[in-house]
Amino acid sequence: MSALPYVFWTAFLFGLIIALAWAISKYLFAVYTGKKGRLDRLFDPIDKAIYKIIRADPSREMSGKEYFIVLLVFSAFTVALCFIILLLQGLLPLNPQHFAGLSWDLALHTALSFATNTDLQHYAGETALSYLSQMMALQFLEFTSAAIGLCAAVAVFRGFSGKFKGIGNFYYDFVRSVTRVMLPLSAIAAIVLVASGLPQTLGGYVTANTIGGGMITLPVGPVASMASIEQLGTNGGGYYGANFASPYQDPSPFTNWFEFVLMLVLVTSMPFLFGSMVGNRKEGRTLLIATYVIFGINIAIAFINFTGFGPYMEARLGAFSSVLWTAAATSTMTGSLNASLSAFSPFVIISALLGMFIQAAPGGLGGGVIYLLMYVVIAVFIVGLMAGRTPEYLGAKIIPQDVKRAVIAFISHPLLILIPLALAFSTGAAAAIGSGAVPNGYTQVLYEFASAAANNGSDFLGASANTLFFNISTGIVVWFGRFISIAIMLIIADSMSKRQRTPETGLRTDNMLFVAILVGSILLLAVLTFMPFIVLGPVLSLLQGFHAI
Amino acid sequence: MDIFETIKSPLILAIVIMLLCGLAYPVVITLIAGVAFPFQANGEQFTINGSVAGSYLIAQGFNASVFFHPEPANFSASGIDPTITLADAYSQVARISNATGLSESTLTGIVNNQSQYTIFFFGPKFINVVQTNLYLIKKYNAIYSKYANLSG
Numbered sequence: 001m002s003a004l005p006y007v008f009w010t011a012f013l014f015g016l017i018i019a020l021a022w023a024i025s026k027y028l029f030a031v032y033t034g035k036k037g038r039l040d041r042l043f044d045p046i047d048k049a050i051y052k053i054i055r056a057d058p059s060r061e062m063s064g065k066e067y068f069i070v071l072l073v074f075s076a077f078t079v080a081l082c083f084i085i086l087l088l089q090g091l092l093p094l095n096p097q098h099f100a101g102l103s104w105d106l107a108l109h110t111a112l113s114f115a116t117n118t119d120l121q122h123y124a125g126e127t128a129l130s131y132l133s134q135m136m137a138l139q140f141l142e143f144t145s146a147a148i149g150l151c152a153a154v155a156v157f158r159g160f161s162g163k164f165k166g167i168g169n170f171y172y173d174f175v176r177s178v179t180r181v182m183l184p185l186s187a188i189a190a191i192v193l194v195a196s197g198l199p200q201t202l203g204g205y206v207t208a209n210t211i212g213g214g215m216i217t218l219p220v221g222p223v224a225s226m227a228s229i230e231q232l233g234t235n236g237g238g239y240y241g242a243n244f245a246s247p248y249q250d251p252s253p254f255t256n257w258f259e260f261v262l263m264l265v266l267v268t269s270m271p272f273l274f275g276s277m278v279g280n281r282k283e284g285r286t287l288l289i290a291t292y293v294i295f296g297i298n299i300a301i302a303f304i305n306f307t308g309f310g311p312y313m314e315a316r317l318g319a320f321s322s323v324l325w326t327a328a329a330t331s332t333m334t335g336s337l338n339a340s341l342s343a344f345s346p347f348v349i350i351s352a353l354l355g356m357f358i359q360a361a362p363g364g365l366g367g368g369v370i371y372l373l374m375y376v377v378i379a380v381f382i383v384g385l386m387a388g389r390t391p392e393y394l395g396a397k398i399i400p401q402d403v404k405r406a407v408i409a410f411i412s413h414p415l416l417i418l419i420p421l422a423l424a425f426s427t428g429a430a431a432a433i434g435s436g437a438v439p440n441g442y443t444q445v446l447y448e449f450a451s452a453a454a455n456n457g458s459d460f461l462g463a464s465a466n467t468l469f470f471n472i473s474t475g476i477v478v479w480f481g482r483f484i485s486i487a488i489m490l491i492i493a494d495s496m497s498k499r500q501r502t503p504e505t506g507l508r509t510d511n512m513l514f515v516a517i518l519v520g521s522i523l524l525l526a527v528l529t530f531m532p533f534i535v536l537g538p539v540l541s542l543l544q545g546f547h548a549i
Numbered sequence: 550m551d552i553f554e555t556i557k558s559p560l561i562l563a564i565v566i567m568l569l570c571g572l573a574y575p576v577v578i579t580l581i582a583g584v585a586f587p588f589q590a591n592g593e594q595f596t597i598n599g600s601v602a603g604s605y606l607i608a609q610g611f612n613a614s615v616f617f618h619p620e621p622a623n624f625s626a627s628g629i630d631p632t633i634t635l636a637d638a639y640s641q642v643a644r645i646s647n648a649t650g651l652s653e654s655t656l657t658g659i660v661n662n663q664s665q666y667t668i669f670f671f672g673p674k675f676i677n678v679v680q681t682n683l684y685l686i687k688k689y690n691a692i693y694s695k696y697a698n699l700s701g
Contacts, residue, residue, distance in 0.1 A: 074559035140571030202637035318667035
């Protein structure tokens with residue numbers, strides 16, 4: 001079979017995604033700079049009502065520290081609300097299957113995981129969660145965590161830009177992210193998804209007397225409203241244990257490719273928005289190209305030794321879609337899969353791990369582009385050293401303090417993976433769930449913590465990781481994985497917003513040379529830091545001749 | 550930093566957004582879906598003689614040799630994939646032909662008619678086992694009625 005149609009199809013998909021992302025970035029620019037538009041008549045009264053209820057002044061400038069503290073306190077409250085709902089599920093309404101409340105550690109893990117945009121799921125939704133929990137605990141957190149990603153990105157953009165008073169106000173950014181971006185887009189996508197076959201009902205599960213004489217249960221529920229936000233917000237927490245492999249979450253080729261576009265469109269709009277907000281679209285374009293070059297390399301790795309359809313895939317979606325989707329879901333930190341990781345060759349797993357180690361190609365919604373700017377700070381500094389000039393970015397000097405902070409953000413990632421990984425094997429927690437100290441077992445546990453630290457959420461372990469050790473350890477990792485980089489980048493941005501801008505004299509950052517420098521720096525940092533992780537797992541599996549893990 | 554704004558405002562905001570995104574949003578989508586797309590919203594159920602006999606989207610067991618069989622439960626990622634690859638469908642044609650007396654070419658033709666591409670207009674094809682078996686039951690009722698639980 002010729003590969004050419006697949007190449008054309010992939011090019012068409014990404015062309016479509018980039019065009020849509022560009023158009024959406026215009027809208028996002030208006031949303032975050034307060035530009036007047038026709039939709040204000042609809043949204044302004046809602047926003048004003050919310051500001052009034054919460055008694056916040058959305059026009060007050062916040063420092064980087066205050067912005068972060070409010071963002072963190074808000075996230076902590078969302079965790080608390082979700083935790084309580086999951087714990088008390090058995091006593092609450094909209095529970096037609098009479099599911100009992102979750103154990104405290106599973107409830108806490110799930111709340112932390114969804115609040116950080118990770119969505120690792122140590123349970124299968126259709127056999128564990130009531131409709132109320134799926135909606136008011138999980139869909140709620142999918143909105144807030146996506147909106148927090150947007151807020152952090154926009155605040156960092158303002159600081160880097162230097163064209164704004166400061167980095168902005170959290171309440172302003174958050175409320176507008178929800179009411180003007182995530183809610184309307186998710187609603188439109190959800191309606192399209194229902195029309196094309198996803199269930200959306202609050203009636204209980206349906207028992208069917210099958211044609212062959214048996215009985216089956218149809219696990220319906222409010223599925224479409226979750227599938228839309230989980231993709232748009234790069235959350236990845238699915239309604240079902242099998243996520244998009246479930247035919248109720250991804251019933252047809254149309255829904256599959258539509259959901260694929262949803263997963264990538266908002267993250268791809270971020271570099272465009274950056275260009276608009278710093279007042280030089282070329283600066284956004286270089287970030288976009290760098291992102292997509294690395295993303296392209298990751299996709300290419302996933303397709304090495306492509307073997308076609310096999311077990312643990314879905315026939316209606318096909319092998320090509322499963323591999324491409326997995327590369328995209330692990331490069332965007334969405335983590336929703338439409339096949340099982342067990343289906344794949346070590347190359348797909350290497351691609352997935354690389355995506356989660358780099359976290360910025362394109363990375364999660366908001367979080368990815370922030371991470372990319374962290375790499376920019378490091379790259380500009382390294383080149384400045386080599387050229388013997390003061391490093392600059394967008395006319396502002398990059399001071400040693402910035403680089404120290406950026407390196408702390410970068411180093412925290414391997415530490416958040418390495419420490420719990422070592423603990424899992426030394427305490428016997430990994431062996432207890434059947435992951436031995438052999439390449440396969442190591443890969444499964446490495447993947448779990450890489451996914452947690454990168455706020456991705458795809459995993460090998462699934463409900464088998466519902467143990468005290470894995471619930472608590474990954475719960476801690478997702479929290480720090482999420483907020484260390486946001487805190488550091490907000491502080492760097494805050495400090496940059498106050499810096500004097502001079503006409504650019506140093507390295508130009510809006511041309512193809514800088515793309516090459518940035519891509520080279522990212523790959524070098526990633527390979528140097530993470531190569532040993534990969535060698536001990538999937539590479540060793542490959543050398544030992546295993547086909548699938 | 551105003552302590553009220555940094556503690557109480559985030560808490561109230563969390564509750565407001567929970568009610569807006571966690572309750573109002575999915576309920577409104579459910580209401581719209583129920584009115585505009587009731588068949589899809591309820592999981593694409595089909596009924597036989599008035600009682601629910603399954604969903605077009607969820608695999609069910611067809612043990613008799615006259616039917617196309619879905620993948621064994623753990624072959625697919627979901628365990629409930631109602632579809633099989635075209636190659637799998639072809640491989641079942643001889644068995645079904647033997648059991649029903651329908652010619653292999655008739656059955657192959659039905660498989661081809663029922664098949665769809667995984668990427669709209671190219672790529673590997675698949676058939677939906679539930680839909681294909683329902684088609685066979687309807688079209689060749691005399692043969693299939695004794696195998697299918699048509700009493701409901």
